[in-house]
Amino acid sequence: MNSMPKIGMEPIRRRALIDAAISAIGERGALNVTMSDIAGRAGVSTALAHHYFGGKDDLLFATMRHILAQLGNEIRPAIAPLSGPERVRAIIAVNLSPDQFRPEIIAAWLAFYVEARRDAALGRLFRIYVHRLHSDLMSGLTHLPRARAVHIARGLAALIDGLYLRRALGEGVEDSAAAIALVEDYLDMALAPHPSRGSQPHA
Amino acid sequence: MNSMPKIGMEPIRRRALIDAAISAIGERGALNVTMSDIAGRAGVSTALAHHYFGGKDDLLFATMRHILAQLGNEIRPAIAPLSGPERVRAIIAVNLSPDQFRPEIIAAWLAFYVEARRDAALGRLFRIYVHRLHSDLMSGLTHLPRARAVHIARGLAALIDGLYLRRALGEGVEDSAAAIALVEDYLDMALAPHPSRGSQPHA
DNA sequence: TTTCCTTGATTGATCAGTCAATCAATAATA
DNA sequence: TATTATTGATTGACTGATCAATCAAGGAAA
Numbered sequence: 484m485n486s487m488p489k490i491g492m493e494p495i496r497r498r499a500l501i502d503a504a505i506s507a508i509g510e511r512g513a514l515n516v517t518m519s520d521i522a523g524r525a526g527v528s529t530a531l532a533h534h535y536f537g538g539k540d541d542l543l544f545a546t547m548r549h550i551l552a553q554l555g556n557e558i559r560p561a562i563a564p565l566s567g568p569e570r571v572r573a574i575i576a577v578n579l580s581p582d583q584f585r586p587e588i589i590a591a592w593l594a595f596y597v598e599a600r601r602d603a604a605l606g607r608l609f610r611i612y613v614h615r616l617h618s619d620l621m622s623g624l625t626h627l628p629r630a631r632a633v634h635i636a637r638g639l640a641a642l643i644d645g646l647y648l649r650r651a652l653g654e655g656v657e658d659s660a661a662a663i664a665l666v667e668d669y670l671d672m673a674l675a676p677h678p679s680r681g682s683q684p685h686a
Numbered sequence: 687m688n689s690m691p692k693i694g695m696e697p698i699r700r701r702a703l704i705d706a707a708i709s710a711i712g713e714r715g716a717l718n719v720t721m722s723d724i725a726g727r728a729g730v731s732t733a734l735a736h737h738y739f740g741g742k743d744d745l746l747f748a749t750m751r752h753i754l755a756q757l758g759n760e761i762r763p764a765i766a767p768l769s770g771p772e773r774v775r776a777i778i779a780v781n782l783s784p785d786q787f788r789p790e791i792i793a794a795w796l797a798f799y800v801e802a803r804r805d806a807a808l809g810r811l812f813r814i815y816v817h818r819l820h821s822d823l824m825s826g827l828t829h830l831p832r833a834r835a836v837h838i839a840r841g842l843a844a845l846i847d848g849l850y851l852r853r854a855l856g857e858g859v860e861d862s863a864a865a866i867a868l869v870e871d872y873l874d875m876a877l878a879p880h881p882s883r884g885s886q887p888h889a
Numbered sequence: 890t891t892t893c894c895t896t897g898a899t900t901g902a903t904c905a906g907t908c909a910a911t912c913a914a915t916a917a918t919a
Numbered sequence: 920t921a922t923t924a925t926t927g928a929t930t931g932a933c934t935g936a937t938c939a940a941t942c943a944a945g946g947a948a949a
Contacts, residue, residue, distance in 0.1 A: 597796050597797055668841070742939065
C-alpha cells in the first residue's frame with residue numbers, strides 16, 4: 484500500500500453493479516436474481532462482483548442503501564427552504580416524483596420490503612427510512628397539536644406506500660401526477676378545519 | 687373416476703398443505719419456501735404435495751386463492767345488509783380485521799404481491815381482488831358524484847394496502863384497531879362537506 | 890383386485906461462493 | 920531509458936449445497 488499502483492476501477496464497478504442489480508430486480512420483479520445475471524448486466528464476471536461486495540446479500544444491501552440515499556438526496560434540498568404545509572407538499576412530490584415512481588425502483592422497493600422481514604440489516608435500513616419520512620412529515624405539521632400531526636403523518640406515509648404497492652401491481656392510480664394529487668387531497672382535507680369529526684383533536 | 691372406492695383424503699390434504707404453505711410463508715417472510723418445508727409442516731412427503739398440486743407454482747397459486755376467497759367470504763355477508771357510508775365502514779373493518787391483520791397473512795399478501803409481477807396467473811388473481819375491492823367501495827359511495835367516489839375509493843384502497851405494508855415491516859400503526867381508525871378518519875374527512883378544496887368536485 | 894393414497898430415493902438443474910492464475914499499470918531501481 | 924517488483928483488477932473453472940420434480944413401488948380401503 485504505497486501509493487497508486489493501479490487505476491481506480493472500484494467506484495465505477497460498484498456503481499455499475501448496483502445499477503445492474505436495480506435493473507435485474509426491476510425486470511425479474513423480485514430479489515431472486517442471480518449473481519450471474521447482475522454481473523452479466525454490469526459486463527463483468529461473478530467473481531468480480533464477489534470481490535467488490537463480498538456476497539450477494541451485501542450487494543443487495545448496498546443496492547437498497549443506494550436507492551434510499553438517492554431519495555434522501557432529492558428530499559433534503561427540496562424541503563430545506565420550506566416549512567409548514569408547503570414542506571409536506573414537497574415531501575409528497577419528491578416521494579412520488581416520476582423518478583421515484585419508475586417501475587424498476589418500485590419493484591426494488593417492494594422486493595426489499597419483503598426481504599427486510601428476515602434480513603436484520605435491511606430491516607434496520609428500512610426503519611431509518613420510515614423514521615426519516617415520519618420526522619420529515621412532522622416537521623411540516625408543527626402548527627398542529629402533536630397527536631393530530633402524528634395521525635396525519637401516519638396517514639400520509641401509509642398512503643404513499645400504498646400507492647407504491649398499487650403501482651407495482653400495475654393497477655390503480657396511473658401515474659406520478661395522479662398519485663401526488665391523491666395524497667395532496669388527503670393533506671388538504673386533513674388540514675382544512677372540518678366541523679366535528681375524527682377521533683383526534685385539531686387546532 | 688367412477689365413484690368413491692376409497693376414502694376422500696384429497697380435500698383434507700389440500701387444505702393441510704395450503705395451511706402449511708401459509709404458515710411457512712409467514713415464517714420465512716417470502717415465497718422462497720421449499721416444498722420440503724411445506725410438506726413437512728403438513729405431515730406428508732414432498733411427493734404427495736406434487737401429487738395433489740402438480741407443482742410448487744400451483745400450490746402457491748392455490749394458497750393465494752384461498753386467502754383471497756377467505757377475505758371474500760368475510761366481506762360478502764358483512765356488507766350485504768348495509769349501504770352508504772356504513773357499507774364502506776364494514777369493508778374497511780373486515781379488510782383490517784385482526785384476522786386479516788395476522789402477521790402470516792400479511793407476509794403472504796406481500797410475498798404474493800411481489801410474485802404477481804411475474805406470474806401472469808397470480809397477476810390475474812390480484813387484479814380480481816383489486817377490482818372487487820374497488821367496486822365494493824364504490825357501492826357504498828353511490829351518493830357521491832362518480833368522479834369523487836372513484837377518487838375516494840382509490841384513496842381508501844391505497845391506504846389499506848399501505849397499512850398492510852407498514853404492518854408487514856413491523857413499523858407504523860400498531861394494531862388492527864388503530865389501522866381501522868386511521869382509514870375511517872380518512873373516510874370521515876372525505877365525506878364531510880369541506881369549504882373549498884381538492885381537485886375533484888363534490889356534492 | 891382394483892383404485893386411490895403415500896413415500897423414499899433419485900435426478901437434473903441452478904446457483905452462491907471460492908480459488909488459483911493472468912493481466913495491466915505504476916513506481917522504484919539501476 | 921530499461922528492467923523489475925508490486926499490486927489492484929479480472930476471470931474461468933470448480934465445488935458444495937439446495938431444491939423441484941419424477942418414478943417405481945408399497946400399502947390400504949372398497
